[in-house]
Amino acid sequence: MFYDFKKIEKKWQNTWEKSKSFHAQVNPAKKKFYLLEMFPYPSGKIHMGHVRNYTIGDVASRFKTLEGYNVLHPMGFDAFGQPAENAAIKNKTKPDTWTHKCIREMEIELKKMGFSYDWEREVSTCDSFYYKWNQWVFLKMFEKGLAYKKSSTVNWCPSCQTTLANEEVIEGGCWRCHSKVEQKDLEQWYLKITDYKERLLEDLKQLNDWPERVLSMQANWIGKSQGVEIYFRVKQADKVIPVFTTRVDTIFGATYIVLAPEHPLVKELIKGKPQEKEVLAFIEKVSQESKVVRASSDVKKEGVFTGVFAVNPVNNEEVPIWIADYVLMEYGTGAIMAVPTHDQRDFLFAKEHKLPMRIVIQKTENKGQKAEELKEAYEEDGIQVNSGEFNGLKNVEAKVKIADWMEKKGIGKIQTHWRLRDWLISRQRYWGTPIPIIYCPKCGVVPVPDKDLPVELPKDAPFTGEGGSPLGKVKKFVGVKCPQCKGKARRETDTMATFFDSSWYFLRFCSPKFKNGPFDEKEAAYWMKVDQYIGGIEHAILHLLYSRFFTKFFKDLGMIDFDEPFKRLLTQGMVLKDGEVMSKSKGNIVDPDIMIEKYGADTLRLFILFAAPPETELEWDSRGLEGAHKFLNRDWRIQDSLKGKADLSLSRILHKTIQKVSQDFREFKFNTAIASLMELTNAIYQSGADKEVFAKLIIMLSPIAPHFCEELWKVLGNKESILKAGWPQVDPKMLVEDNVTIVVQVNGKVRLKIEVAVDISEAKLKEIVLADKALVPWIQGKPVRNFILVPKKLVNIVV
RNA sequence: GCCGAAGUGGUGGAAUGGCAGACACGUCGGUCUCAAAAACCGAUGGGGUUACACCCAUGUGGGUUCGACUCCCACCUUCGGCACCA
Numbered sequence: 001m002f003y004d005f006k007k008i009e010k011k012w013q014n015t016w017e018k019s020k021s022f023h024a025q026v027n028p029a030k031k032k033f034y035l036l037e038m039f040p041y042p043s044g045k046i047h048m049g050h051v052r053n054y055t056i057g058d059v060a061s062r063f064k065t066l067e068g069y070n071v072l073h074p075m076g077f078d079a080f081g082q083p084a085e086n087a088a089i090k091n092k093t094k095p096d097t098w099t100h101k102c103i104r105e106m107e108i109e110l111k112k113m114g115f116s117y118d119w120e121r122e123v124s125t126c127d128s129f130y131y132k133w134n135q136w137v138f139l140k141m142f143e144k145g146l147a148y149k150k151s152s153t154v155n156w157c158p159s160c161q162t163t164l165a166n167e168e169v170i171e172g173g174c175w176r177c178h179s180k181v182e183q184k185d186l187e188q189w190y191l192k193i194t195d196y197k198e199r200l201l202e203d204l205k206q207l208n209d210w211p212e213r214v215l216s217m218q219a220n221w222i223g224k225s226q227g228v229e230i231y232f233r234v235k236q237a238d239k240v241i242p243v244f245t246t247r248v249d250t251i252f253g254a255t256y257i258v259l260a261p262e263h264p265l266v267k268e269l270i271k272g273k274p275q276e277k278e279v280l281a282f283i284e285k286v287s288q289e290s291k292v293v294r295a296s297s298d299v300k301k302e303g304v305f306t307g308v309f310a311v312n313p314v315n316n317e318e319v320p321i322w323i324a325d326y327v328l329m330e331y332g333t334g335a336i337m338a339v340p341t342h343d344q345r346d347f348l349f350a351k352e353h354k355l356p357m358r359i360v361i362q363k364t365e366n367k368g369q370k371a372e373e374l375k376e377a378y379e380e381d382g383i384q385v386n387s388g389e390f391n392g393l394k395n396v397e398a399k400v401k402i403a404d405w406m407e408k409k410g411i412g413k414i415q416t417h418w419r420l421r422d423w424l425i426s427r428q429r430y431w432g433t434p435i436p437i438i439y440c441p442k443c444g445v446v447p448v449p450d451k452d453l454p455v456e457l458p459k460d461a462p463f464t465g466e467g468g469s470p471l472g473k474v475k476k477f478v479g480v481k482c483p484q485c486k487g488k489a490r491r492e493t494d495t496m497a498t499f500f501d502s503s504w505y506f507l508r509f510c511s512p513k514f515k516n517g518p519f520d521e522k523e524a525a526y527w528m529k530v531d532q533y534i535g536g537i538e539h540a541i542l543h544l545l546y547s548r549f550f551t552k553f554f555k556d557l558g559m560i561d562f563d564e565p566f567k568r569l570l571t572q573g574m575v576l577k578d579g580e581v582m583s584k585s586k587g588n589i590v591d592p593d594i595m596i597e598k599y600g601a602d603t604l605r606l607f608i609l610f611a612a613p614p615e616t617e618l619e620w621d622s623r624g625l626e627g628a629h630k631f632l633n634r635d636w637r638i639q640d641s642l643k644g645k646a647d648l649s650l651s652r653i654l655h656k657t658i659q660k661v662s663q664d665f666r667e668f669k670f671n672t673a674i675a676s677l678m679e680l681t682n683a684i685y686q687s688g689a690d691k692e693v694f695a696k697l698i699i700m701l702s703p704i705a706p707h708f709c710e711e712l713w714k715v716l717g718n719k720e721s722i723l724k725a726g727w728p729q730v731d732p733k734m735l736v737e738d739n740v741t742i743v744v745q746v747n748g749k750v751r752l753k754i755e756v757a758v759d760i761s762e763a764k765l766k767e768i769v770l771a772d773k774a775l776v777p778w779i780q781g782k783p784v785r786n787f788i789l790v791p792k793k794l795v796n797i798v799v
Numbered sequence: 800g801c802c803g804a805a806g807u808g809g810u811g812g813a814a815u816g817g818c819a820g821a822c823a824c825g826u827c828g829g830u831c832u833c834a835a836a837a838a839c840c841g842a843u844g845g846g847g848u849u850a851c852a853c854c855c856a857u858g859u860g861g862g863u864u865c866g867a868c869u870c871c872c873a874c875c876u877u878c879g880g881c882a883c884c885a
Contacts, residue, residue: 002837213803213879220802220881227885245885258885301883326883336885344800345883379800419884537879610823611811615804617878619811623824630838631823637838672813675822682822685839743818748866750818788865794817798865 003636005600009707013111021723022073022116026526030070034527035061036506036566038535038543042077042124044102046109048575048582048608048620049536051592055605056572056614056668057534058115062703063665065116066727072527074509075110075117077103079126080432081498082160082176085463095431096459099126109593113601114706121512125501126431130508132454133518134500135436137550139447140557142437146192147425149445154424156184161468162428163188165497166421167221167542175542188426189435189494193549197222197420199563200548209568211615214540221541223419228403230337230412232257232310235318239265241310244332244417247342248406249399251314252387253360254337255350258303258322260329261286266306269321275307279323286325301326301349312337313411314402315388324349332417340377347377360386361395423546425497430463430470432495440482440489449483455491469493502543503550506530506565521559533566540571570668573617575608582620590620602705603629609670609704632708635681635701638694639715646690653683654693655734661700662727670704677701691716696728744769745796746778762789769795 016022037057040050061073084095084102091098103124110117123130141147155164159179163186168175193200201222204215227246234241243257259266261283270276282304303324310321326345327336340350340357350357357371361382384390390398406412426435434455436448448455458477463470471477471493482489504518510527511520535543544566551565574581577588595604607628612618646654657680664673680697689697695716702709702722713722737758742765744752752774756765766787769775779799786798 211804216803217880223881223884225884243885247885324883326885328884331884333885338885343885345885417884419881540880613812616812621811621824624811627824634838671811672822675813678822741818745817745866748817748864753818786865788817790817790866794866796817796865 002633003708003711005602005708008711009112009114009601012707012710013114015710015721016114016116017111017119019721020120021721022071022118023120024070024072024074024118026523027070028526031068032072032527033061033064033069033532034072034530035064035532036074036509036530036534038533038539039076039078039502039505040106041081041083042079042099042102042106043083044105046106046113046592048590048592050110051113051604052575052608052614052618053534053536053572054110054113054115055608056570056670057532058113058605058706059609059665059670059703060532060534060668061116062706062723063727065723066699066703066725068726072509073116073118074121074123074512075115075119076121076123076505076509076512077106077125078498078502078505079103079124080131080495080501082162082429082431084431085429089464094459095463096126099124099431112593112596113605116706121509123505123508123512125433125498125505128454128456131433131457131501133504133508134433134496135448135453135455136450136518137504137553138496138500139436139450139453141191141553142447144556146195146553147189148192149187149189151185151187153183154186154188156182156186158182160429163424163426165424165499167423167499167545168497188424189437189492190422190424191549193423193546194418194420196549196552197224197418199552200420200545203548203552203563206564207566207569210566211569211571214537214544214569214571217540218545221420221545224416225418226414226416228406228412229333229415230406231313232319232337233313234269234321235309235311237269237308239269241265241321241335242333243335243337244415245337247339247399248402248412249384249387249395250339250342250360251312251337251402251406252384252390253339253341253358254312254319255340255356255358256320256322256338257310258324258327258336258338258349259306260327260334261323261325262329263323263334266323269308270306273307275305279304279306282323289325301345301352303349303353305353313409314406320355322353322355331419341371341374342377342379344377344379347374358386360384423497423549425500426494427497428469429495430457430461432498433457433501434471434477435492435494435496437492438480438482438489439492440485440487442487443482443484443489446482446484446489452483457495471495499542499546503546504554506533506547507554507560517559519559524560528560529562529564530566532568532570534570534572536574537571544569570614572614573612575618575620577620579619590622595625599625599629600707602708603632606632606674606704610674611671613671614668631678631681632705634685635697636708636712638681638684638689639712641688642691642694643688644690646693647687650683650687650689650693652734652737653680654696655730658696658700658728659730659735662730665703673700674704698722699725699728740792742769742792743794744772744775745794746775747798748796751775751778758792765789765795769797 035057037053061071065071079099084099088095088098125131138147155169157164157174157179159177160174164174169181172181173179174181201219201224204218207215225246227244228248229242229244232241232243270279301324303322306321306323308321309318312319338346340346341359342361359371362385363382381395384393384395384398390402403414407414434457436455438446438448440446458474461470461474478491480489480491507519507524511523514520547565552563554560555563577590580586580588582589607625610628611624657676660676661673677700698709698712710722739755740758741753741755743750744754752772782799784797784799788796
């Protein structure tokens with residue numbers, strides 16, 4: 001007999017919807033649990049990645065409900081973005097129409113999976129009711145000086161025809177289309193995320209329940225590096241060149257300094273020098289090189305001498321000033337001190353251009369070694385030599401002492417440098433939130449007043465996909481009165497990066513219909529933080545960093561009282577087929593919809609949880625899917641063979657299972673939880689089940705296969721939904737056994753297993769074990785040197 | 800180069816100091832059947848043995864321990880992030 005999943009699944013989905021089973025309301029008397037999965041881009045179809053992400057979330061959510069929590073489990077759509085523009089052009093429709101159609105299709109697919117969302121809280125970021133508050137947040141940031149416009153060299157994707165944030169450039173390519181990113185000088189809007197760098201780094205320490213690799217990626221990205229800025233005076237000129245180093249302990253070995261070709265001082269320094277022409281030619285050559293080529297470490301380090309010298313402030317030594325392509329203007333001060341003996345890049349450069357070297361740090365056993373003998377730079381720790389009054393110190397100690405000494409003498413300053421840059425949010429695209437700014441010839445940059453929000457996206461823009469700010473072509477949109485002087489003015493035509501939209505949606509979910517602000521502070525105070533967040537590792541930097549930034553900003557506005565939005569984070573692994581990521585281009589996609597059609601949503605959910613732990617990659621296996629289906633059918637058939645009271649051993653297995661499954665669910669170890677439920681099922685097949693054992697099995701399975709279990713729950717005669725059944729409790733008495741099997745080892749090897757009473761004394765056990773004939777070949781009268789007892793488990797006899 | 804994660808049967812995986820391979824998939828055998836499917840029962844790391852016994856085995860090499868997949872040291876491989884970052 002097979003269960004009719006098509007009928008059952010449809011039926012329960014309708015029931016849940018009608019009875020608003022998942023509608024969440026503030027209830028201070030109950031403990032809340034906010035469970036959130038990263039909301040999807042509405043492409044119109046869900047893929048296996050979504051299925052996995054949302055199944056993990058749904059099981060956790062339903063489990064928490066059964067445990068008695070007041071659960072908030074919302075869903076929405078990250079609906080702005082470029083694919084809608086491309087699709088609209090291709091299908092001769094409008095991004096608005098296309099996106100809404102996709103959202104409707106996606107809702108249907110998500111509902112078919114039986115996910116327990118509170119659909120009344122659904123939000124779409126492309127809805128002006130939502131993006132109004134993007135604009136509001138932007139203006140708050142503008143007011144606080146955190147949103148600003150500046151002219152700068154920016155990342156430009158020639159294919160998407162728009163600018164990109166640093167975080168959106170992956171290996172020199174566009175994160176979306178992988179085109180090679182170009183550099184362009186443009187005036188753009190930025191958010192001053194760097195104002196929050198200290199907190200963004202420091203607060204990572206609070207995130208004990210985040211995966212280590214995400215924390216390390218964020219810390220890497222923020223890139224704090226502590227060191228000293230050292231001032232080199234230029235010889236015969238009234239100029240000072242600051243350089244930044246993290247290795248101030250090597251300062252006595254600095255035998256030349258190098259400036260980036262773009263360094264503003266270069267042209268001044270070389271003016272009238274014999275080297276001027278050569279240097280200018282070199283700068284020109286480097287400027288032609290792309291960032292990617294220049295950054296590749298295998299390219300030979302090239303450079304030229306400027307003809308000018310500087311003075312090393314610690315020993316007043318004259319050192320030549322060079323220009324080289326391996327020094328970058330964007331980092332530090334755009335100038336370095338070169339210590340060829342203790343930095344491999346400097347070493348290679350010095351060898352190439354025959355520059356002097358001096359060893360200043362040495363291992364004791366290498367005493368007397370000369371710089372010319374080095375085959376490569378010595379970058380490890382050692383003892384200071386050739387370092388004036390610091391000779392003989394360990395370099396680690398010298399680092400601190402030299403820094404202090406330099407600060408006192410005014411020749412250096414302890415400083416911290418960061419990798420993190422401000423967030424460029426302007427996009428020259430149509431399908432996004434308009435930046436609420438007006439340019440007035442008289443008043444300058446004027447923010448749109450709150451009462452005029454939202455600045456609505458015109459529905460009739462001639463978007464062509466060619467970029468160049470489509471909004472700029474809509475006269476009605478651009479032409480506007482200045483809110484201050486009422487004169488003729490012009491609107492900003494760039495839109496916001498879509499990561500802006502998703503940086504606070506978790507707060508909007510707390511009160512999605514709120515009209516007086518981005519979110520109702522009282523509701524947010526109850527629901528936030530997100531207790532469990534689940535999503536893909538691809539957002540380890542981008543979305544998670546921006547959301548953390550926004551949260552801190554809201555805290556500073558006094559709207560919330562916490563620093564971090566997501567208490568626990570789980571990053572689920574990817575779904576693979578034949579060892580490769582499922583993708584259209586590889587043609588190895590398995591369509592969830594077809595699998596639902598064939599096996600039902602419950603089977604799909606069960607398989608995807610059973611096949612691998614949530615965090616690791618999952619290899620798609622259609623035979624495994626059949627196995628999952630088989631298991632459900634096995635449980636379905638139990639209803640025909642229920643019998644009288646369960647025997648003691650089955651009851652014990654039941655309670656062990658309750659204990660194991662409860663623990664596994666809390667730790668997101670769904671694969672082993674399912675294994676335990678399978679073992680319980682096998683045990684029932686061995687001994688037959690009474691109604692109570694079967695009912696508890698069904699409750700424990702219900703977060704995973706909810707439709708299936710609701711149906712069986714009803715078959716068992718229950719009137720109310722299984723959602724109200726409550727999580728089964730362990731009876732500690734049932735976990736206690738009368739007898740235990742003790743493993744007997746001799747010298748660490750298993751030689752015997754014996755069954756003894758659970759409360760046997762050590763002396764008695766020792767007596768029994770040593771008397772056992774089976775051990776004679778191993779002991780044979782050798783003296784027992786040690787007798788190790790692990791209670792209720794094992795003894796080890798050492799002879 | 801730096802940071803992080805991982806390496807276990809034919810396959811997915813389990814065990815985080817105490818019986819390595821739970822639970823599944825696959826394969827083989829059996830029951831039922833005219834037959835097949837489904838279902839149910841059993842076997843299934845390698846060597847060895849008629850069968851047992853026994854030996855070997857968690858990327859490699861060391862170490863700690865009565866005892867190591869698990870802890871420590873060194874190395875190899877794979878994946879992910881950052882990177883001429885000074």
